[in-house]
Amino acid sequence: MSHPLTAEAPRRSPLRTVLTVLGALAAAATFVFLILTQPGEPVDAPSASATLIALTGYGIATVLLFVGILPTLPTATLALIPVALVLNIVLGQFVGTALVPIYLDSIGTVLVAFLAGPAAGAATGLLSTIVWSFFNPTLIPFAAGAAVIGCLAGLAARWGAVRRLWWLPLAALATGFAAAFIGTTVALAVYGGTATGATGAVIAVFRAAGDGLAESVLKGAILSDLVDKLVTFAAAAALAYALPRRATQRFEFVRRHRVLAAPRKARDSEAAPAA
Amino acid sequence: MWLAALAAAGAAAVRAGTASRVAAAGAAVVVPFALWALAIHGLFFPEGRTVLAELGPARVTAEGLAYAAAFVLRTAALAAVMLAFSLWADVGLLRAALVRRGVPAQLGYVLAATLGLAAAVSDRLRRIREAQEARGLVVRRGPGGRLLAARLQAVPLVLALVDEAGERAVALEARGQSLPGQRTAYRAEPDSPAQRALRWALAAASAAIVASVVVPAIAGAAA
Structure with missing residues (x-):
């Protein structure tokens, strides 16, 4: 038994696992319910029931995931989360997002997921949405979607998508599809299918062609999210490889699952003892 | 009903003395939303019956405008109420109050650290850009040039931030951040x-x- 001050914090407990699973189930149930009860035609007035179900369902999922995951994160990951949040906000500004239908608001989340795993990625997605909504409150209903993006990116890293780079686009596309479907349910139920920026223009084009509202929003979201996640995953992987090994190998997730391919120099000199 | 919520949020913001900031932040969110809602639903609403004007492929319908207006009003109410709260709340106090009510203490750290970091990062970015310009960085035209410029600025920023996060992790660990148990806040909660x-x-x-x-x-x- 070690001294209490150096004792490992309770990383996982059955209760927290149950909470996390319940949170995931709540998000999935809300998603399925919204898909099944989606009206084909837009109705004149905003429907209060669909909105409230989306907000409460995804809200409960957010709280449960939050309480289940956050206290289990190691300190190295926790210290990285504010960095990821700032990167989410700053890095998207480098690319002109006004003309291309992408958001680029999750590079930091995906980077944390690559370095610290699915749970950390999900927590970063949630926290990013919550903190960002202090400035832009319309984002808050998308918190569960951001958590799914972080979680999927972490799973992709765990299964070697960042080590074997040809898997990276596939993982990005899968994440993009998931994000598009979840985002569509929120955008329809809460905002009546309104999106700003180039995504909005894409939706308007499909509407002009006579498509139904749900169909147009889904097509617009898929188009935007697929491109967005391809660029985001590529940028996050490039950043992960640009970081010095001293920084990346600090994360247990990176070491245990060999997330990053070893650099050629290190592989050649592995036989020789380190100088 | 939404107008009443807007009015209540406005009154609360005036009372807290943050009305101008709430209005500015709210406008930054709601105005683009309103313009796009009008562009999407006002111009293209195939389900609409009452056509008010026809401009090529676009048909302005009464139903589309009503649909857009309803959602803009509701979104404006949401944004105003939440901004009236977030611009008035003192983050340090909010953190203490939340932790006292059993919210994981990590949330407080993330909230406060992000807001502090966001303020410092723009300054950091400016210094990185100046340093790269001193080394001869010229942003060339075209996507290649922009990509290179973005790489030359983003990579040093991310390196520095991740490295500092690692150092902060050691400091947090030394102060018992990950230990369970009660946290005591020095802030008194009114x-x-x-x-x-x-x-x-x-x-x-x-x-x-x-x-x-x-x-x-x-x-x-x-x-």
Whole structure:
């Protein structure tokens, strides 16, 4: 038994696992319910029931995931989360997002997921949405979607998508599809299918062609999210490889699952003892 | 109803002295939303029957405008209420109050550290750009040039931030961040029985309203 001050914090407990699973189930149930009860035609007035179900369902999922995951994160990951949040906000500004239908608001989340795993990625997605909504409150209903993006990116890293780079686009596309479907349910139920920026223009084009509202929003979201996640995953992987090994190998997730391919120099000199 | 929520948020912001900031932040969110809502639903609403004007492929319909207006009003109410709260709340105090009520202490660190870091990062970015310009960085035209410029600025920024995060992790660990147990906040929390009663009443009312709408909707869908 070690001294209490150096004792490992309770990383996982059955209760927290149950909470996390319940949170995931709540998000999935809300998603399925919204898909099944989606009206084909837009109705004149905003429907209060669909909105409230989306907000409460995804809200409960957010709280449960939050309480289940956050206290289990190691300190190295926790210290990285504010960095990821700032990167989410700053890095998207480098690319002109006004003309291309992408958001680029999750590079930091995906980077944390690559370095610290699915749970950390999900927590970063949630926290990013919550903190960002202090400035832009319309984002808050998308918190569960951001958590799914972080979680999927972490799973992709765990299964070697960042080590074997040809898997990276596939993982990005899968994440993009998931994000598009979840985002569509929120955008329809809460905002009546309104999106700003180039995504909005894409939706308007499909509407002009006579498509139904749900169909147009889904097509617009898929188009935007697929491109967005391809660029985001590529940028996050490039950043992960640009970081010095001293920084990346600090994360247990990176070491245990060999997330990053070893650099050629290190592989050649592995036989020789380190100088 | 949404106008009443907007008015209440406005009154609260005026009372807290943050009205101009709430208005600016709210406009930054709501104005683009309103313009796009009008562009999407106002111009292209194939389900609309009452055509007001026809401009090539675009048909302005009364139904589309009403649909857009309803959602803009509701979104404006949401944004105003939440911004009136977030611009008025003192983050340090909010952190202490949340942790005292059993919210994971990590949330407080992330909230406060992000807001502090966001303020410092723009300055950091400016210094990185100046340093790269001193080394001869010229942003060339075209996507290649922009990509290179973005790489030359983003990579040093991310390197520095991740490296510092690692150092902070050691410092946090040394101060027992990951240990379980009660946290003591030095901030005194201004509270009164009236406020406490109002909070409980509002929470119960919200829960009742949500339940009164959600439960019949789910029951109706299941039937």
